[in-house]
Amino acid sequence: MESLLRCPLCAQPLDRQDTRYLCPRGHSFDRAAAGYVHLLPANKLHSKDPGDDKAMAAARNRFLSGxxxxxxxxxxTRLALAYAPDRAQILDAGCGEGYYSAALFQALLQAGKHPRMAGVDLSKHALRRAAKRQGSIEFAVASVYDLPVADQQIDLLVNCFSPLALEEFLRVLRPGGLYCYVVPGARHLWELKQVLYDTPYPNEEKETPYPGLSYQEIQAVDGTIHLPDTQAILDLFQMTPYFWKTPRQGALRLAGLPQLDTTISFRIHVFRKQDRP
Known part of the structure; x- marks a missing residue:
């Protein structure tokens, strides 16, 4: 069966087989027992175990599953149902453990839109969970800066809190294709930040026009969540960039909390790829 993915060595189409992916030039990539495939070439592997480690992937899975x-x-999912065409080809760039990928795929499938979908991430630990969550999606270890996807192939590209690899995203999107870019709102996790830092500051919110893309809308998602125990609080903490740059005293204060109510605030920037530059 022809894959949505392409060979990372020669950019030829990949044939998706039971235990491997194979391209016409003979490059072969084994499918892991969990169901994902490793398509990050060794010369572009900048660490032995890139992306989220096993503990971080487990924390993210526990939190999102909550x-x-x-x-x-x-x-x-509402945006995907509104914008995605029938038989859409979809890419989740920086898909993590597949929480959003699986939801989008399932919603489109139930709507009779017959999607094809792939997700890429650097973390094999996250992709093990992603492949188990939704086996009909192709998941691959790969970089968003070097996507194993053909030119102008994708109808809908989703990027939740992952790096903005604009040149690659424009390359793989079809003319008229949609790009959904999720970023934090000004007061996202504000109460958590108040525990971690003496003088927290809000995230910057702005419209950013990108060459080759035109704005369709910005959708706001705001609310409050209740974290009932220390485990849930620390799982969320491990998902954030604050985990790497918080002073020790702030992390200790957070670990001492029995529960926490905190704001969640997301902005989904929806763009359409222009037909012409």
């Missing part, structure tokens, strides 16, 4: 970010998931 439903705390369901409002964002639901907003993304």
């Amino acid at each position: 439903g705390y970010y369901d409002p964002l998931r639901d907003a993304l």
Whole structure:
């Protein structure tokens, strides 16, 4: 079966087989037992175990499975149903453990739109969980800066809190294709930040026009979540960039909390790729 993915070595189409992916030039990539494929060439592997490690992937899975970010998931599925054409080819760039990928795929499938979907991430630990969550999606270890996807192939590209690889995204999107870019709102996790930092500051919110893309809308998703125990609080903390740059005292304060109510605030920037530059 022809894959939505392409060979990372020669850019030829890949044939998706039971235990491997194979291109016409003979490049072969084994499918892991969990169902994902490794398409990050060794010369572009900048660390032995890139992306989220095993503990971080487990924390993200526990947190998202708890439903705390369901409002964002639901907003993304509504946008996909509104914008995606029938038989859409979809890419989740920086898909993590597949929480949003699976929801989008399932919603489109139930609507009779017959999607094809792939997700890429650097973390094999996250992709193990993603492939188990939704086996009909192709998941691959790959970089968003070097996507194993053909030119102008994607109808809908989703990017939740992952790096903005604009040149690659424009390359793989079809003319008229949609790009959904999820970023934090000004007061996202504000109460958590108040525990971590003495003087927290809000995130910057702005419209950013990008060459080759035209704005369709910006959808706001706001609410409050209740984290009932220390485990849920620390799982969320591990998902954030604050995990890497918080002073020790702030992290200790957070670890001492028995529960926490905090704001969630997302902005989904929806763009359409222009037919002409």
